[in-house]
Amino acid sequence: MSSESQLKSYLENIKQLSIDVIPCDQVLLESQIPKGNSVLSIETSVLFVDIRKSSSISQNIGIKNMTQLYKMFSSLAAMAIQENSGKIFQFAGDGFMAAFNSTKSSNFRLNAFNAATRIKYLLDNVYKSIVDNNWLFDCGYAISTGHIYMTRFKAKPYDLPSFGVFPGEPTNLSSKLCDFAKENEIMIDQSTYDHLKKFDVNFIRTPYKDKVVYKCKLK
16 A cells, blocks of 8 residues: 555544543643543633744854754743743744643733743843843744643654644634734733733734734833
8 A cells, every 4th residue: 555545544534533522621731631532622821922033143143053042042931931820832943832821819811921021021131141142032922812722643654753733713813913023012812901901001902804902012
C-alpha cells in the first residue's frame, strides 16, 4: 500500500471518530490533556503575545544571539504567566499563546491582563537592564475570552511526539488581534472588556472587521 493510501485511510478513521466533550473547570498542562477522541471544554481567556520587528533584530544581532533573546523572553514570559495562574500552550518563534484559570481573588480575564502588564514590566525593568540597545524589543498583546477545547494529538503512523491542539474562537481571535495591535498595545474582545472596564483601564473602542474590540497602551 502506498504512503498516500495509508494516509488517506488514517485520515478517514480520524474523520469517523466520535468526539467525547468533557467539561473542565481549569486549564491543564499539555501533559495532563487526554489523547484520542476525548476533548476538554473550558471557558478561559487566551492571551497571545508577539515580538515586534523580530526579523530586523535578528539581522542586527545574528541568529545565535537571537536564540539567547528567545530563551530570555521565554523565561520572563513563563514567570509572568505562572504568577497569574496561566499555562503557556504554544511557543512559536517570536510569539506564544497562554490560557488562564480563575482564583479566589481574581477572574481569568483579569489574570490574562495582569500577565500582559507583567511581561511589559519585566521587559522594561529586568531584561532591558542586562542587554545592549540592539537587543531591545517591544511586543503586541491580545486577549480573547470564551470556550476552547483542549486535546492532545499524536500522528500514529509516524514516529512523532504528541502535541496539544486548542481549537476555539478565543484561540483564533487572540492571534488575529495580536497581529492588529501596535507595539506595547493590547487588544481585547467584548467579553474581556465587560469584566475589565470596572477596573478603570483606559480602553478605547476600535473597529476590527465585524467585531467589537478595545485597545489600550500598556504602561
